[in-house]
Amino acid sequence: MRYAYLGPAGTFTEEALRQVASPDDAVYLPQTDVGSAIAAVRSGEADRAVVAIESTAEGGVTATLDSLATGAPLVLLREVLVPVQFTLVGAPGTRLADVRRIAAHPHAWVQCRRWLAAHLPGAVHVPATSNTAPAALLAEAGDDAAALRALAFDAALVPPAAVGTYGLEPLAERVADNPSALTRFVVVGPPGDVPAPTGADKTTLVVHLPDNEAGALLAMLEQFAVRGVNLSRIESRPIGDALGRYSFSIDAEGHVTDERMGEVLMGLHRRCPYVRFLGSYPRADAVAPSVHVGTSDADFVEARAWLDRLRTGDGT
Numbered sequence: 001m002r003y004a005y006l007g008p009a010g011t012f013t014e015e016a017l018r019q020v021a022s023p024d025d026a027v028y029l030p031q032t033d034v035g036s037a038i039a040a041v042r043s044g045e046a047d048r049a050v051v052a053i054e055s056t057a058e059g060g061v062t063a064t065l066d067s068l069a070t071g072a073p074l075v076l077l078r079e080v081l082v083p084v085q086f087t088l089v090g091a092p093g094t095r096l097a098d099v100r101r102i103a104a105h106p107h108a109w110v111q112c113r114r115w116l117a118a119h120l121p122g123a124v125h126v127p128a129t130s131n132t133a134p135a136a137l138l139a140e141a142g143d144d145a146a147a148l149r150a151l152a153f154d155a156a157l158v159p160p161a162a163v164g165t166y167g168l169e170p171l172a173e174r175v176a177d178n179p180s181a182l183t184r185f186v187v188v189g190p191p192g193d194v195p196a197p198t199g200a201d202k203t204t205l206v207v208h209l210p211d212n213e214a215g216a217l218l219a220m221l222e223q224f225a226v227r228g229v230n231l232s233r234i235e236s237r238p239i240g241d242a243l244g245r246y247s248f249s250i251d252a253e254g255h256v257t258d259e260r261m262g263e264v265l266m267g268l269h270r271r272c273p274y275v276r277f278l279g280s281y282p283r284a285d286a287v288a289p290s291v292h293v294g295t296s297d298a299d300f301v302e303a304r305a306w307l308d309r310l311r312t313g314d315g316t
Protein backbone atom coordinates (compact mmCIF):
# COMPACT_ATOMS: atom_id res chain seq x y z
CA MET A 1 0.00 0.00 0.00
CA ARG A 2 1.34 3.48 -0.95
CA TYR A 3 0.65 6.29 1.57
CA ALA A 4 0.92 9.98 0.70
CA TYR A 5 1.45 12.27 3.70
CA LEU A 6 2.83 15.66 4.72
CA GLY A 7 6.63 15.38 4.80
CA PRO A 8 9.51 15.52 4.92
CA ALA A 9 10.29 12.66 7.32
CA GLY A 10 9.55 13.13 11.01
CA THR A 11 6.29 15.17 10.87
CA PHE A 12 3.49 14.44 13.29
CA THR A 13 1.65 13.20 10.19
CA GLU A 14 4.36 10.57 9.76
CA GLU A 15 3.89 9.61 13.42
CA ALA A 16 0.19 9.11 12.65
CA LEU A 17 1.05 7.08 9.54
CA ARG A 18 3.32 4.82 11.62
CA GLN A 19 0.27 3.92 13.74
CA VAL A 20 -1.47 2.82 10.51
CA ALA A 21 1.28 1.00 8.57
CA SER A 22 4.91 0.25 9.33
CA PRO A 23 7.46 1.56 6.79
CA ASP A 24 8.57 -2.08 6.41
CA ASP A 25 5.19 -3.06 4.93
CA ALA A 26 4.19 0.14 3.11
CA VAL A 27 5.57 2.77 0.76
CA TYR A 28 5.73 6.23 2.36
CA LEU A 29 5.31 9.07 -0.15
CA PRO A 30 6.12 12.42 1.55
CA GLN A 31 4.36 15.47 0.01
CA THR A 32 4.84 19.20 0.44
CA ASP A 33 1.26 19.93 1.53
CA VAL A 34 -2.03 18.33 2.50
CA GLY A 35 -3.65 19.17 -0.86
CA SER A 36 -0.92 17.25 -2.72
CA ALA A 37 -1.31 14.24 -0.41
CA ILE A 38 -5.05 14.10 -1.16
CA ALA A 39 -4.48 14.75 -4.88
CA ALA A 40 -2.07 11.79 -4.97
CA VAL A 41 -4.97 9.47 -4.06
CA ARG A 42 -7.26 11.04 -6.67
CA SER A 43 -4.61 10.60 -9.38
CA GLY A 44 -3.88 6.99 -8.35
CA GLU A 45 -0.25 7.81 -7.45
CA ALA A 46 -1.02 6.76 -3.85
CA ASP A 47 -3.55 4.26 -2.44
CA ARG A 48 -4.15 6.27 0.72
CA ALA A 49 -3.36 9.68 2.21
CA VAL A 50 -2.85 10.43 5.89
CA VAL A 51 -3.76 14.03 6.72
CA ALA A 52 -4.42 16.16 9.80
CA ILE A 53 -8.12 17.05 10.04
CA GLU A 54 -8.60 18.59 13.51
CA SER A 55 -6.50 19.85 16.41
CA THR A 56 -7.29 20.93 19.94
CA ALA A 57 -5.58 24.26 19.17
CA GLU A 58 -7.14 25.22 15.84
CA GLY A 59 -10.21 23.01 15.35
CA GLY A 60 -10.63 21.89 11.75
CA VAL A 61 -7.64 21.84 9.41
CA THR A 62 -9.16 23.90 6.62
CA ALA A 63 -6.78 22.70 3.88
CA THR A 64 -7.97 19.14 4.52
CA LEU A 65 -11.67 20.00 4.89
CA ASP A 66 -11.65 22.01 1.65
CA SER A 67 -9.76 19.38 -0.35
CA LEU A 68 -12.22 16.68 0.73
CA ALA A 69 -15.37 18.78 0.23
CA THR A 70 -15.00 19.14 -3.55
CA GLY A 71 -13.37 17.19 -6.38
CA ALA A 72 -13.57 13.45 -7.01
CA PRO A 73 -15.22 11.70 -4.04
CA LEU A 74 -12.95 10.23 -1.35
CA VAL A 75 -13.76 8.66 2.01
CA LEU A 76 -12.22 8.55 5.47
CA LEU A 77 -11.34 5.02 6.57
CA ARG A 78 -9.76 5.49 9.98
CA GLU A 79 -8.75 8.16 12.48
CA VAL A 80 -5.59 8.37 14.59
CA LEU A 81 -4.77 10.71 17.49
CA VAL A 82 -1.26 12.07 18.11
CA PRO A 83 -0.20 14.12 21.19
CA VAL A 84 1.52 17.30 20.03
CA GLN A 85 4.37 19.08 21.82
CA PHE A 86 7.35 20.70 20.15
CA THR A 87 11.09 21.02 20.60
CA LEU A 88 12.68 24.35 19.73
CA VAL A 89 15.88 23.69 17.80
CA GLY A 90 18.51 26.18 16.69
CA ALA A 91 21.29 26.54 14.20
CA PRO A 92 24.58 25.22 15.67
CA GLY A 93 25.84 27.48 18.45
CA THR A 94 22.58 29.47 18.77
CA ARG A 95 21.59 30.35 22.36
CA LEU A 96 17.92 30.56 23.37
CA ALA A 97 18.32 34.24 24.25
CA ASP A 98 19.62 35.01 20.72
CA VAL A 99 16.64 33.55 18.85
CA ARG A 100 14.84 36.19 16.73
CA ARG A 101 13.21 34.38 13.77
CA ILE A 102 11.46 31.06 14.30
CA ALA A 103 10.38 28.80 11.46
CA ALA A 104 7.15 26.96 12.27
CA HIS A 105 4.09 25.49 10.57
CA PRO A 106 1.23 27.98 11.19
CA HIS A 107 -0.57 25.41 13.40
CA ALA A 108 2.59 24.85 15.43
CA TRP A 109 2.94 28.62 15.97
CA VAL A 110 -0.64 28.84 17.27
CA GLN A 111 -0.01 25.87 19.56
CA CYS A 112 3.00 27.59 21.17
CA ARG A 113 1.95 31.27 21.12
CA ARG A 114 1.81 31.80 24.90
CA TRP A 115 5.09 29.93 25.48
CA LEU A 116 6.80 32.05 22.82
CA ALA A 117 5.42 35.31 24.24
CA ALA A 118 6.73 34.35 27.70
CA HIS A 119 10.16 33.02 26.64
CA LEU A 120 10.99 34.80 23.37
CA PRO A 121 8.93 38.00 23.27
CA GLY A 122 9.27 39.76 19.93
CA ALA A 123 10.43 36.67 18.04
CA VAL A 124 9.16 36.72 14.46
CA HIS A 125 7.23 33.84 12.86
CA VAL A 126 8.69 32.48 9.62
CA PRO A 127 5.91 30.26 8.17
CA ALA A 128 6.95 26.73 7.16
CA THR A 129 5.09 24.22 4.96
CA SER A 130 5.40 21.49 7.60
CA ASN A 131 6.88 20.91 11.05
CA THR A 132 9.99 19.28 9.59
CA ALA A 133 10.66 21.36 6.45
CA PRO A 134 12.88 23.78 8.49
CA ALA A 135 14.53 20.81 10.25
CA ALA A 136 15.59 19.43 6.87
CA LEU A 137 17.00 22.86 5.86
CA LEU A 138 18.97 23.14 9.13
CA ALA A 139 20.38 19.64 8.67
CA GLU A 140 21.33 20.45 5.08
CA ALA A 141 23.15 23.65 6.14
CA GLY A 142 25.05 21.76 8.88
CA ASP A 143 27.70 24.11 10.30
CA ASP A 144 28.28 25.94 7.02
CA ALA A 145 28.03 29.56 8.24
CA ALA A 146 27.11 30.96 4.79
CA ALA A 147 24.33 28.36 4.29
CA LEU A 148 22.99 29.07 7.81
CA ARG A 149 22.99 32.83 7.16
CA ALA A 150 21.03 32.22 3.94
CA LEU A 151 18.20 30.63 5.95
CA ALA A 152 15.41 33.02 6.85
CA PHE A 153 15.33 31.75 10.45
CA ASP A 154 17.65 30.95 13.33
CA ALA A 155 15.43 28.44 15.18
CA ALA A 156 12.49 26.15 14.42
CA LEU A 157 9.65 24.41 16.25
CA VAL A 158 9.84 20.72 15.34
CA PRO A 159 8.31 17.42 16.55
CA PRO A 160 10.55 15.88 19.27
CA ALA A 161 11.22 12.83 17.04
CA ALA A 162 12.71 15.09 14.35
CA VAL A 163 15.57 16.17 16.66
CA GLY A 164 17.27 12.76 16.31
CA THR A 165 16.22 12.22 12.68
CA TYR A 166 17.94 15.45 11.57
CA GLY A 167 20.71 15.61 14.23
CA LEU A 168 19.55 19.00 15.59
CA GLU A 169 20.42 20.99 18.72
CA PRO A 170 17.50 21.35 21.14
CA LEU A 171 17.13 24.77 22.79
CA ALA A 172 13.89 24.03 24.66
CA GLU A 173 11.77 20.90 25.06
CA ARG A 174 8.06 20.28 25.71
CA VAL A 175 7.15 23.58 24.08
CA ALA A 176 3.34 23.80 24.06
CA ASP A 177 0.65 26.02 25.54
CA ASN A 178 -1.54 23.00 26.22
CA PRO A 179 0.35 19.93 27.46
CA SER A 180 -2.66 17.76 26.47
CA ALA A 181 -2.79 19.07 22.87
CA LEU A 182 -3.89 16.43 20.36
CA THR A 183 -4.09 16.40 16.60
CA ARG A 184 -6.51 14.07 14.86
CA PHE A 185 -5.42 12.53 11.58
CA VAL A 186 -7.48 10.57 9.06
CA VAL A 187 -6.67 7.90 6.51
CA VAL A 188 -8.25 8.87 3.19
CA GLY A 189 -8.96 6.47 0.33
CA PRO A 190 -11.13 6.06 -2.75
CA PRO A 191 -14.80 5.12 -2.13
CA GLY A 192 -15.30 1.38 -1.65
CA ASP A 193 -16.29 -0.83 1.23
CA VAL A 194 -17.24 1.14 4.34
CA PRO A 195 -15.33 0.01 7.46
CA ALA A 196 -17.58 -2.28 9.56
CA PRO A 197 -19.43 -0.68 12.49
CA THR A 198 -17.72 -1.07 15.88
CA GLY A 199 -20.35 0.57 18.11
CA ALA A 200 -18.03 3.58 18.55
CA ASP A 201 -17.87 5.22 15.14
CA LYS A 202 -17.91 8.60 13.47
CA THR A 203 -19.52 9.71 10.23
CA THR A 204 -18.17 12.73 8.35
CA LEU A 205 -20.38 14.76 6.03
CA VAL A 206 -20.40 17.91 3.92
CA VAL A 207 -23.80 19.61 3.76
CA HIS A 208 -25.07 22.67 1.87
CA LEU A 209 -28.23 24.46 2.97
CA PRO A 210 -31.12 25.65 0.82
CA ASP A 211 -30.58 29.30 -0.23
CA ASN A 212 -32.48 32.16 1.42
CA GLU A 213 -34.47 30.00 3.80
CA ALA A 214 -34.91 31.32 7.34
CA GLY A 215 -34.14 28.55 9.84
CA ALA A 216 -32.41 26.31 7.24
CA LEU A 217 -29.44 25.74 9.59
CA LEU A 218 -31.75 24.89 12.48
CA ALA A 219 -33.76 22.53 10.26
CA MET A 220 -30.54 20.78 9.20
CA LEU A 221 -29.40 20.39 12.81
CA GLU A 222 -32.81 19.05 13.81
CA GLN A 223 -32.27 16.10 11.47
CA PHE A 224 -29.56 15.00 13.90
CA ALA A 225 -31.17 16.17 17.15
CA VAL A 226 -34.53 14.41 16.80
CA ARG A 227 -32.81 11.10 16.03
CA GLY A 228 -30.43 11.38 19.00
CA VAL A 229 -27.27 11.75 16.90
CA ASN A 230 -24.63 13.86 18.62
CA LEU A 231 -22.16 15.99 16.64
CA SER A 232 -18.48 16.19 17.63
CA ARG A 233 -17.51 18.89 15.12
CA ILE A 234 -19.33 21.32 12.85
CA GLU A 235 -17.65 24.05 10.87
CA SER A 236 -18.72 26.37 8.12
CA ARG A 237 -16.45 26.86 5.13
CA PRO A 238 -17.09 29.25 2.24
CA ILE A 239 -18.41 27.48 -0.88
CA GLY A 240 -16.48 30.14 -2.79
CA ASP A 241 -18.88 31.01 -5.60
CA ALA A 242 -20.55 33.99 -3.84
CA LEU A 243 -20.44 35.80 -0.52
CA GLY A 244 -22.78 34.39 2.10
CA ARG A 245 -22.72 30.82 0.71
CA TYR A 246 -21.32 28.29 3.18
CA SER A 247 -20.75 24.58 3.27
CA PHE A 248 -20.96 22.72 6.61
CA SER A 249 -18.34 20.15 7.52
CA ILE A 250 -19.74 17.79 10.15
CA ASP A 251 -18.54 14.88 12.27
CA ALA A 252 -21.47 12.96 13.76
CA GLU A 253 -21.32 10.13 16.29
CA GLY A 254 -22.40 6.84 14.75
CA HIS A 255 -22.13 4.70 11.63
CA VAL A 256 -23.98 4.86 8.32
CA THR A 257 -25.41 1.40 9.10
CA ASP A 258 -26.97 2.64 12.39
CA GLU A 259 -30.72 3.05 11.93
CA ARG A 260 -30.70 6.56 13.41
CA MET A 261 -27.82 7.69 11.20
CA GLY A 262 -29.58 6.26 8.14
CA GLU A 263 -32.68 8.29 9.03
CA VAL A 264 -30.52 11.43 9.48
CA LEU A 265 -28.92 10.92 6.07
CA MET A 266 -32.30 10.43 4.38
CA GLY A 267 -33.59 13.59 6.10
CA LEU A 268 -30.56 15.59 4.93
CA HIS A 269 -30.95 14.19 1.42
CA ARG A 270 -34.61 15.28 1.35
CA ARG A 271 -34.01 18.77 2.78
CA CYS A 272 -30.54 19.90 1.63
CA PRO A 273 -29.40 20.64 -1.93
CA TYR A 274 -26.07 18.84 -1.47
CA VAL A 275 -24.85 16.13 0.91
CA ARG A 276 -21.44 14.48 0.53
CA PHE A 277 -20.84 11.31 2.56
CA LEU A 278 -17.17 11.28 3.60
CA GLY A 279 -17.31 7.92 5.33
CA SER A 280 -18.00 6.08 8.58
CA TYR A 281 -15.01 4.82 10.53
CA PRO A 282 -14.05 3.71 14.07
CA ARG A 283 -13.42 6.41 16.67
CA ALA A 284 -9.81 6.43 17.83
CA ASP A 285 -10.91 6.89 21.46
CA ALA A 286 -13.45 4.02 21.16
CA VAL A 287 -16.05 6.03 23.10
CA ALA A 288 -19.53 4.70 22.31
CA PRO A 289 -22.36 7.25 21.90
CA SER A 290 -25.03 7.48 24.59
CA VAL A 291 -28.26 6.26 22.99
CA HIS A 292 -31.32 8.33 23.88
CA VAL A 293 -34.67 6.73 24.65
CA GLY A 294 -36.41 5.72 21.42
CA THR A 295 -33.36 6.04 19.14
CA SER A 296 -31.75 2.57 19.31
CA ASP A 297 -31.65 0.39 16.18
CA ALA A 298 -34.31 -1.84 17.76
CA ASP A 299 -36.59 1.18 18.35
CA PHE A 300 -36.40 2.19 14.68
CA VAL A 301 -36.93 -1.39 13.44
CA GLU A 302 -39.92 -1.87 15.74
CA ALA A 303 -41.43 1.49 14.69
CA ARG A 304 -41.08 0.57 11.01
CA ALA A 305 -42.72 -2.81 11.61
CA TRP A 306 -45.57 -1.03 13.43
CA LEU A 307 -46.03 1.34 10.46
CA ASP A 308 -46.04 -1.62 8.05
CA ARG A 309 -48.80 -3.24 10.13
CA LEU A 310 -50.82 0.00 10.01
CA ARG A 311 -50.40 0.21 6.26
CA THR A 312 -51.45 -3.36 5.65
CA GLY A 313 -54.38 -2.97 8.02
CA ASP A 314 -53.40 -5.84 10.29
CA GLY A 315 -52.32 -4.04 13.42
CA THR A 316 -52.82 -1.36 16.00
Ligand SMILES: O=C(O)C(=O)C[C@]1(C(=O)O)C=C[C@@H](O)C=C1
Nearest residue numbers: 011012013052105107130131183
Ligand atom coordinates in the same frame (compact mmCIF):
# COMPACT_ATOMS: atom_id res chain seq x y z
O1 LIG B 1 2.33 16.80 10.53
C1 LIG B 1 2.98 17.80 10.85
O2 LIG B 1 4.00 17.74 11.54
C2 LIG B 1 2.52 19.12 10.38
O3 LIG B 1 3.31 19.98 10.15
C3 LIG B 1 1.05 19.39 10.24
C4 LIG B 1 0.29 19.72 11.49
C5 LIG B 1 -1.15 20.18 11.08
O4 LIG B 1 -1.49 20.26 9.91
O5 LIG B 1 -1.95 20.46 12.00
C6 LIG B 1 0.19 18.53 12.35
C7 LIG B 1 0.21 18.56 13.71
C8 LIG B 1 0.35 19.82 14.47
O6 LIG B 1 -0.95 20.09 14.99
C9 LIG B 1 0.80 20.94 13.63
C10 LIG B 1 0.87 20.85 12.24
